Amino acid sequence: MEWIQIPLGPLQTNAYIVYNDEQNCLIIDPGEEETKLRQFIEQKKLTPTAIILTHAHFDHIGAVDPIRDHYKIPVYVHEEEKKWLSDSSKNGSSFFQGIQPITARDADYLYDTQGECTIGGFSFQLFNTPGHSPGSVSFYFKQSGVVIAGDTLFQGSIGRTDLPRGNHDVLIKSIHQKLLTLPEDTYVLPGHGPVTTISQEMNTNPFLNGF
Structure with missing residues (x-):
């Protein structure tokens, strides 16, 4: 499996595309x-599944409906946030001045x-990692040694909790119970900012040291 990080929008939210040898x-x-997502998909001749x-915070869902409709593919979210996609007060977009309410279909x-x-031909470990939001999850691809952690853990920081x-x-x-138990050489692919590793965050993240 291969992956690419694609920062999107004014908050430079990291989207990820993971793909396999079958080009799915x-x-x-x-x-x-x-458009930026579609350009990469078409350049690589990938088939989204x-x-x-x-x-389901607003900066992670803005292109959900256009991408879903273009490729005719399903969308998955945690049950705790099943109403957040369509509700700007729940997904946070109504709290920020200068941002139009952002919604998507359920x-x-x-x-x-x-x-x-297993989703769309890809197998991974799904971890419930609430705190940043009640339905936050992380995707651990053991064979590839990566965990896609959303806004739970960043390089040198952690997710905000004031929403x-x-x-x-x-x-x-x-x-501590889900992510830091992974092998220390696991790459952490965060929702914002650069890629880091479990080892780096264990040793240097000021929000985690001394816990």
Whole structure:
């Protein structure tokens, strides 16, 4: 499996496209700029099979409907956030001046249990990692040594918890019990900013040291 990080929109939210030897791909967190995503997909001659969301905040969902409709593929989100896609007060877009309310149609499928998961021909571990939002999840591709962590863990930082139903203590617990138990050489693909590793965050992240 290969992957690419594509920062999108004014908040430079990282979308990810993971793809395999059969040229199938998953699209993760298509936040904006549908054209940029489609250019890469078409350049690589990939066939999208699903959109999977780490969570449903506005900066991660802006291109969900255009991409879904163009490729005729399903969308997955955690059941805790099944109403967030269509509600700008829940997904956060109504809280920021200068941002038009951002919404998408409801997801086609909901994550309801964590563990081994297969979507669109890709298998991975689904971890519930709430705290930044109640339905935040992370996708661990063990064979490739990467975890796509959304806004749970960043290089040198952690997700904000001042949006609706954020919880700092729950976030820290998620990071320590789910992410920091992964092999230390695992690459962390965050929702914003550069790629990091579990080892780097264990050793240098000021929000995690001393917990």
